[in-house]
Amino acid sequence: MTATAPAEIAAPRTRLRITRRGRMVLTGLAAAPLVVGIFATALGGAAATATSSSAANAVPASITVEAGQSLWQIAAVVAPDANPADVVADIIAVNDLPGGAVEPGQLLVLPAAYAD
Known part of the structure; x- marks a missing residue:
């Protein structure tokens, strides 16, 4: 009997698997700057509207x-x-x-x- 060297066992390659919850978290993180930008624009518009409406109140009805x-x-x-x-x-x-x-x-x- 001849002794053979054990064959080198290769580690199985695993694929990265993201669960549904993980996808939701990543989507939320990616969308957060967009949502913040939209709210900042909306609040800036509301401040401008409030300023213009106070200017409109200066003119007598x-x-x-x-x-x-x-x-x-x-x-x-x-x-x-x-x-x-x-x-x-x-x-x-x-x-x-x-x-x-x-x-x-x-x-x-x-x-x-x-x-x-």
């Missing part, structure tokens, strides 16, 4: 009188929860109207309290 409309009707539309007499008095004061009469097509500036 106004309403155009329609045919057959009175100050009382305008007061009911502008501030339905407020006392109409107070709203009418404020509109008269802000617009420096000589009386309570308005004409169709007349532009009335609304008091800041009711401009929302």
Whole structure:
């Protein structure tokens, strides 16, 4: 009998196998910068919108009188929860109207309290 040298045993090659959970984690890590960028853009846009809306509030709101409309009707539309007499008095004061009469097509500036 002849003794033979044991054959060199090669280690089996294994393939990298990623589980479903592992794929989800890798996908989440890869997508995180994209999600952060989207939120940063959205928040930056919201800040710009807030700035522009505050600038828009600096311009007084106004309403155009329609045919057959009175100050009382305008007061009911502008501030339905407020006392109409107070709203009418404020509109008269802000617009420096000589009386309570308005004409169709007349532009009335609304008091800041009711401009929302």
